Amino acid sequence: MRFKFYRKARYQVFGFILVLMLSLSFGFRAQGQTPVSSAAKQVLESYLEIVRQEKPEFSGFDAKSGERFYFAEREHSRKGDSRSCALCHGDDPKSIGQHFTSGKMIKPLAPAANIERLTEVKKIDKWFRRNCKWTLERVCSTEEKGHFLTFLYSF
Amino acid sequence: MPVTPTLKIKVWDWPTRLFHWLLVFSVSGAWISSFREYLLMEHVWFGHTVVGLLVFRIVWGWIGNGFARFREFVTGPQIVWEYAKMRFRNKAPRILGHNPLSAWMTVSLLLVLLGITLSGAVTLAGEEWIGPLAKYFSMEQGRFAKGIHVWLSYALLSLVTIHVLAAFLESFALRENLILAMISGFKRPPLEVETPLEKDKYSNGIKSVYPDVKLQYWFLSGFVLVVFALTVGVSFDYRTPLTQEALAEQQSPEHQLYMSECGSCHFGFHPSLLPHRSWEKMMSDLENHFGEDAWLDAETTQAILDYLGKNDAEHFQSEASFNLMENVADNELPLRITKIPYWLMKHEEISEQIYKRKSVRSPLNCGACHGYAEYGSFEDGHIRIPK
Numbered sequence: 001m002r003f004k005f006y007r008k009a010r011y012q013v014f015g016f017i018l019v020l021m022l023s024l025s026f027g028f029r030a031q032g033q034t035p036v037s038s039a040a041k042q043v044l045e046s047y048l049e050i051v052r053q054e055k056p057e058f059s060g061f062d063a064k065s066g067e068r069f070y071f072a073e074r075e076h077s078r079k080g081d082s083r084s085c086a087l088c089h090g091d092d093p094k095s096i097g098q099h100f101t102s103g104k105m106i107k108p109l110a111p112a113a114n115i116e117r118l119t120e121v122k123k124i125d126k127w128f129r130r131n132c133k134w135t136l137e138r139v140c141s142t143e144e145k146g147h148f149l150t151f152l153y154s155f
Numbered sequence: 156m157p158v159t160p161t162l163k164i165k166v167w168d169w170p171t172r173l174f175h176w177l178l179v180f181s182v183s184g185a186w187i188s189s190f191r192e193y194l195l196m197e198h199v200w201f202g203h204t205v206v207g208l209l210v211f212r213i214v215w216g217w218i219g220n221g222f223a224r225f226r227e228f229v230t231g232p233q234i235v236w237e238y239a240k241m242r243f244r245n246k247a248p249r250i251l252g253h254n255p256l257s258a259w260m261t262v263s264l265l266l267v268l269l270g271i272t273l274s275g276a277v278t279l280a281g282e283e284w285i286g287p288l289a290k291y292f293s294m295e296q297g298r299f300a301k302g303i304h305v306w307l308s309y310a311l312l313s314l315v316t317i318h319v320l321a322a323f324l325e326s327f328a329l330r331e332n333l334i335l336a337m338i339s340g341f342k343r344p345p346l347e348v349e350t351p352l353e354k355d356k357y358s359n360g361i362k363s364v365y366p367d368v369k370l371q372y373w374f375l376s377g378f379v380l381v382v383f384a385l386t387v388g389v390s391f392d393y394r395t396p397l398t399q400e401a402l403a404e405q406q407s408p409e410h411q412l413y414m415s416e417c418g419s420c421h422f423g424f425h426p427s428l429l430p431h432r433s434w435e436k437m438m439s440d441l442e443n444h445f446g447e448d449a450w451l452d453a454e455t456t457q458a459i460l461d462y463l464g465k466n467d468a469e470h471f472q473s474e475a476s477f478n479l480m481e482n483v484a485d486n487e488l489p490l491r492i493t494k495i496p497y498w499l500m501k502h503e504e505i506s507e508q509i510y511k512r513k514s515v516r517s518p519l520n521c522g523a524c525h526g527y528a529e530y531g532s533f534e535d536g537h538i539r540i541p542k
Contacts, residue, residue: 098513098516099420099421101420101421101447101517101519102420102421102422102516102517102519102520103421103515103516103517103519103520103523104418104419104420104421104422104519104520106419126450126451129448129450130447130448130449130450133448134447134448
């Protein structure tokens with residue numbers, strides 16, 4: 001008898017409110033936008049400036065183009081395999097990726113899942129340089145990089 | 156109820172007996188496994204079991220059956236002294252449960268074991284950098300704890316010797332097999348011995364104790380559940396991300412820099428796995444690094460080269476580096492660890508199938524199979540090929 005306290009109405013009401021509050025707080029958590037780090041802000045502003053110099057009518061970076069760029073596959077001219085950013089960073093930038101050749105786990109790329117991401121200008125530059133070269137055999141254009149970062153912040 | 160001499164009395168309840176023999180098992184296991192470095196994880200496993208048993212015994216000392224309760228058998232120094240004097244003159248009354256001397260043996264065994272397990276946990280965290288506590292203890296604290304751990308273990312060994320000897324001697328003196336009693340739980344009923352000592356305390360002062368059976372039941376099942384959850388859910392494998400992070404924090408800034416720059420694309424290879432000339436060559440052309448661009452600015456490159464120079468195969472001599480370098484001639488310039496003959500020989504039995512697993516993916520993923528590869532340790536005891 002003593003252990004059936006949950007049968008009582010007031011405990012049921014209490015439990016209901018608890019579950020409601022928990023689910024609400026989860027809902028709000030998912031809704032909240034990840035704040036753009038100062039490093040990423042700085043990078044994005046400078047990218048926008050560069051792109052506007054060439055295309056004054058440019059309206060701004062958008063996540064959709066970034067997403068397309070993220071998944072775009074390209075065949076390597078010498079190796080012949082098809083490569084994309086998603087190959088290492090995974091189909092979902094919010095979850096853990098795996099390095100294609102070494103098998104090393106890569107922490108999520110989206111700042112929503114990994115607050116350490118995109119917080120250092122030098123680091124962002126370094127990895128764009130390396131990964132674009134490996135994936136596309138060229139540097140990424142400023143426009144591509146801007147779309148890409150905007151895409152990462154869209155989670 | 157009048158007791159007739161043929162009647163047997165249940166002295167040790169089953170949880171106490173089980174506790175006793177499991178403790179014998181795990182302390183022996185911990186002792187034997189302490190002789191070999193590579194049995195560290197087994198040693199720790201036995202240690203954990205001891206901790207669980209201690210927790211059980213301490214709670215059981217309050218809620219257990221009469222003979223198991225501390226309050227029923229632990230006595231003050233005066234009574235112990237009186238009893239000891241009588242015992243050595245062979246005039247002491249026979250006592251069913253713990254006599255005042257063996258009571259203190261029990262308590263000291265428990266206390267010493269508590270000290271051993273605590274200092275063991277600190278040693279593991281501070282000196283070996285293993286476990287969730289690794290974050291909180293420094294190397295010096297670990298060393299200090301190890302000293303305590305070792306000396307307490309000697310103390311335990313002496314106590315155990317006395318305990319076992321006493322059990323045998325008492326068995327002969329009382330003409331009752333005490334070891335068997337700890338297996339069956341039964342003892343002869345007390346003879347009516349008149350003693351000058353407090354009769355209630357010594358003959359069978361248990362009549363006032365009525366254990367709360369329901370409470371015992373809840374505690375036992377809860378305890379079993381928690382232990383089960385811990386062994387299955389948490390798993391005592393220390394290679395958890397938590398441990399790794401705790402370890403990383405303990406490392407020098409140079410090591411952290413190396414790991415963050417050279418451990419981002421692949422597993423961070425320990426510097427001791429290649430000779431100095433190899434690292435120098437590799438660091439001089441990071442832009443063409445095995446088909447990838449691993450470019451770093453000059454300052455970072457120099458800092459990493461300095462770190463490598465202090466920990467390379469010439470400086471950080473471990474079993475692994477010694478074996479790897481043994482058949483590498485001085486004029487050779489190995490760039491791949493995985494092309495060194497010793498490495499190839501040791502890994503030739505690993506099939507393609509294993510490398511296809513998502514958890515491994517590549518021979519470069521040393522850490523997937525070697526628990527402490529990051530620290531340059533490739534001990535057999537820590538090898539586990541993941542599923």
